Amino acid sequence: MAGVTVRLPDGSSRDFDHEVTAREVAESIGPRLAKAALVAVVDGHEVDLSVPVPDGSEVAIVTPDSDLGREVLRHSTAHVMAQAVARLWPGAHYAIGPVIADGFYYDFELPDDARFTDGDLDRISATMREIISEDQPFVRTELSPEEGLALFADQPFKQEIIETVGAREEAIDLESEGVSSSVVSAYRNTPEFTDLCRGPHVPSTSRLGHFALQRVAGAYWRGDEKRQQLQRIYGTAWESDKALADYLHRLEEAEKRDHRKLGVELDLFSFPPQLGGGLAVWHPKGGVARKLMEDYSRERHATGGYEFVSTPHLANANLFETSGHLGFYQDGMYPPMEMDNGTYYPKPMNCPMHCLIYASRQRSYRELPLRLFELGTVYRYERAGTLHGMMRIRGFTQDDSHIFCTEEQLPGEIASLLEFVMSVLTAFGFSDFTFNLSTKDPKKYVGSDEIWEKATDALRHALESGGLTYKVKEGDAAFYGPKIDIDVRDAIGRTWQLSTIQCDFNQPERFDLEYVGADNARHRPIMLHRALFGSVERFFAILLEHYAGALPTWLAPEQVRVLGVRDDHQEYVDQVAARLAGAGFRVEVEAADEPLGARIRRAKLAKIPYILVVGDDDVAQGTVGVNQRGSDKPERGVPVDGFMARLASDVADRVLPAGVA
RNA sequence: GCCUGGGUAGCUCAGUCGGUAGAGCAACGCACUCGUAAUGCGUAGGUCAGGAGUUCGAUUCUCCUCCCAGGCUCCA
Numbered sequence: 001m002a003g004v005t006v007r008l009p010d011g012s013s014r015d016f017d018h019e020v021t022a023r024e025v026a027e028s029i030g031p032r033l034a035k036a037a038l039v040a041v042v043d044g045h046e047v048d049l050s051v052p053v054p055d056g057s058e059v060a061i062v063t064p065d066s067d068l069g070r071e072v073l074r075h076s077t078a079h080v081m082a083q084a085v086a087r088l089w090p091g092a093h094y095a096i097g098p099v100i101a102d103g104f105y106y107d108f109e110l111p112d113d114a115r116f117t118d119g120d121l122d123r124i125s126a127t128m129r130e131i132i133s134e135d136q137p138f139v140r141t142e143l144s145p146e147e148g149l150a151l152f153a154d155q156p157f158k159q160e161i162i163e164t165v166g167a168r169e170e171a172i173d174l175e176s177e178g179v180s181s182s183v184v185s186a187y188r189n190t191p192e193f194t195d196l197c198r199g200p201h202v203p204s205t206s207r208l209g210h211f212a213l214q215r216v217a218g219a220y221w222r223g224d225e226k227r228q229q230l231q232r233i234y235g236t237a238w239e240s241d242k243a244l245a246d247y248l249h250r251l252e253e254a255e256k257r258d259h260r261k262l263g264v265e266l267d268l269f270s271f272p273p274q275l276g277g278g279l280a281v282w283h284p285k286g287g288v289a290r291k292l293m294e295d296y297s298r299e300r301h302a303t304g305g306y307e308f309v310s311t312p313h314l315a316n317a318n319l320f321e322t323s324g325h326l327g328f329y330q331d332g333m334y335p336p337m338e339m340d341n342g343t344y345y346p347k348p349m350n351c352p353m354h355c356l357i358y359a360s361r362q363r364s365y366r367e368l369p370l371r372l373f374e375l376g377t378v379y380r381y382e383r384a385g386t387l388h389g390m391m392r393i394r395g396f397t398q399d400d401s402h403i404f405c406t407e408e409q410l411p412g413e414i415a416s417l418l419e420f421v422m423s424v425l426t427a428f429g430f431s432d433f434t435f436n437l438s439t440k441d442p443k444k445y446v447g448s449d450e451i452w453e454k455a456t457d458a459l460r461h462a463l464e465s466g467g468l469t470y471k472v473k474e475g476d477a478a479f480y481g482p483k484i485d486i487d488v489r490d491a492i493g494r495t496w497q498l499s500t501i502q503c504d505f506n507q508p509e510r511f512d513l514e515y516v517g518a519d520n521a522r523h524r525p526i527m528l529h530r531a532l533f534g535s536v537e538r539f540f541a542i543l544l545e546h547y548a549g550a551l552p553t554w555l556a557p558e559q560v561r562v563l564g565v566r567d568d569h570q571e572y573v574d575q576v577a578a579r580l581a582g583a584g585f586r587v588e589v590e591a592a593d594e595p596l597g598a599r600i601r602r603a604k605l606a607k608i609p610y611i612l613v614v615g616d617d618d619v620a621q622g623t624v625g626v627n628q629r630g631s632d633k634p635e636r637g638v639p640v641d642g643f644m645a646r647l648a649s650d651v652a653d654r655v656l657p658a659g660v661a
Numbered sequence: 662g663c664c665u666g667g668g669u670a671g672c673u674c675a676g677u678c679g680g681u682a683g684a685g686c687a688a689c690g691c692a693c694u695c696g697u698a699a700u701g702c703g704u705a706g707g708u709c710a711g712g713a714g715u716u717c718g719a720u721u722c723u724c725c726u727c728c729c730a731g732g733c734u735c736c737a
Binding site for chain 1: 662663664665666671672693694695697698699700710727729731732733734735736
């Protein structure tokens with residue numbers, strides 16, 4: 001028999017005088033690796049350890065403490081969960097069970113239209129632990145589509161997957177289910193339980209166990225709400241109990257940052273049921289922070305060459321006929337009002353009104369680019385189940401601008417917009433950006449190929465000349481033009497899509513917008529949509545979660561709280577507070593009718609950047625004690641002037657709170 | 662809109678196998694006057710989300726509605 005030589009990731013190679021499996025390669029490297037091995041990557045393909053490796057191949061052994069290893073653990077755990085459900089609900093149909101970020105899910109249809117309830121999770125977990133202790137092997141078999149159909153004769157979803165892939169080419173998302181047009185692969189755990197699957201899988205169920213089932217949910221088959229709704233269970237699985245516990249702890253920490261919780265705790269805003277679902281009121285403290293955000297936004301737009309406009313909340317239906325919103329998005333609009341001699345709608349976007357401003361008179365090329373800006377409040381009828389605090393709300397304010405320019409001006413405008421957006425986001429404490437360029441959907445677009453190409457090139461060029469790396473999302477553009485979306489990463493690693501720069505060839509057409517060029521002929525301007533925060537409400541929610549409620553001093557509703565040690569220090573407390581307030585700082589005092597420790601605690605919980613404590617020494621020397629947020633060692637005897645200078649530079653420099661990168 | 666789970670004081674929650682409710686924190690009052698994360702005592706605070714039904718009696722059981730949470734779908 002011929003020998004086999006394989007290359008390892010470290011560049012070394014190993015010779016065998018016989019055919020070997022991936023497992024034997026691992027064993028030859030070391031017993032610990034062999035013990036930890038889950039699957040292998042052979043020439044870039046993920047395979048089971050049991051497969052023979054070809055001569056000359058590159059072999060990497062995958063262990064549980066790698067991203068790929070965890071994916072395999074999760075995928076195999078999903079199979080175990082399916083088997084547990086099949087045991088507990090004989091006759092259950094199982095659909096798909098993929099790996100997702102940090103976990104997995106599996107969709108089922110239970111007999112007699114039964115539903116999972118939260119209590120079922122414990123029963124299923126217990127059965128899964130039995131299956132794991134049974135040390136069942138994962139045995140791969142490859143079948144023809146016909147054999148596959150026979151094997152899964154009582155599993156309609158599996159049959160549909162096999163048939164769909166056989167019939168159509170576009171089955172990329174189904175390939176993970178183990179089907180290509182000619183071969184069906186399946187993994188058998190027991191004579192009773194086999195699942196359609198591409199694999200690879202861990203060698204046996206005993207390699208699993210550090211998992212938790214998290215929640216049940218309804219999910220439409222194939223993600224299509226017109227099709228039946230299946231019962232989904234979400235779970236997570238890790239390489240060790242510690243990794244699992246760490247993950248669950250991270251989830252708890254993220255929950256503490258929930259802006260809805262912080263909104264109540266810090267008295268920022270609320271969602272009174274009497275107001276109606278998806279509608280918010282801003283309380284004084286939230287209102288101040290919002291005003292500061294908006295002031296800063298206006299200031300930047302003023303210096304950035306924008307012109308300020310203002311438009312009403314209602315518009316005649318004709319306007320939205322012209323813009324096309326009624327045709328495309330009527331379901332997402334609030335219902336119409338019949339008034340006087342017309343039908344009116346609350347506006348879902350500001351752009352049609354900005355188009356009217358442009359169209360109000362003849363425009364010259366000398367006026368372009370014309371940059372209109374508005375903090376415009378819009379109303380969208382979001383479906384009840386999609387509402388989510390300030391993140392997804394029915395009435396919100398966009399920091400919306402529309403830039404009308406010539407084709408020639410487009411590249412320069414886009415480049416300066418990118419710079420502008422990043423500069424403003426940086427001021428709010430975001431520094432990790434991701435850029436996505438969405439290109440034409442060949443099946444759905446307006447405008448000439450030529451203009452699409454020019455605009456897409458302009459977007460791409462702006463990104464590249466700015467030295468920005470970006471991902472291309474082919475075919476992801478809106479029908480009216482290509483766009484750049486900007487995502488930011490927050491303090492705990494989550495990404496949020498915030499800003500968007502979109503070319504629009506459609507509305508200038510629909511509104512018949514024109515300018516007179518230097519050639520004395522009429523031309524169509526290009527319109528750029530640009531939202532920076534996106535929605536002021538959502539942006540504020542993201543800021544709150546990013547900072548875990550500890551807003552930077554320049555945005556903090558209350559910047560300083562002054563506390564006297566005893567109530568006979570109150571006169572000095574008031575003097576200090578008055579000086580700070582006189583200098584424009586947001587300062588409050590709390591009388592000394594409770595022990596100092598209790599008042600400090602309250603101020604700390606309110607996440608106030610500076611707590612000033614004053615006592616006899618301070619009254620005598622004109623100083624304050626400074627207890628800064630994020631620091632455990634208070635300072636004593638700080639001159640008031642010195643503190644005010646420090647506070648002023650903290651605000652002016654928009655210093656980030658401690659602990660935020 | 663669909664699936665699952667919820668809604669008890671401002672907040673966090675306990676409780677009622679059907680006999681109209683309780684704690685901690687917060688609020689208010691009094692006392693305490695204290696140098697860096699909870700002083701003590703007291704007071705007040707509830708249509709137990711809303712409506713209908715069963716019952717001698719419903720916060721508790723049933724149904725409907727509203728709202729909230731987690732998903733699905735959607736997000737110009």
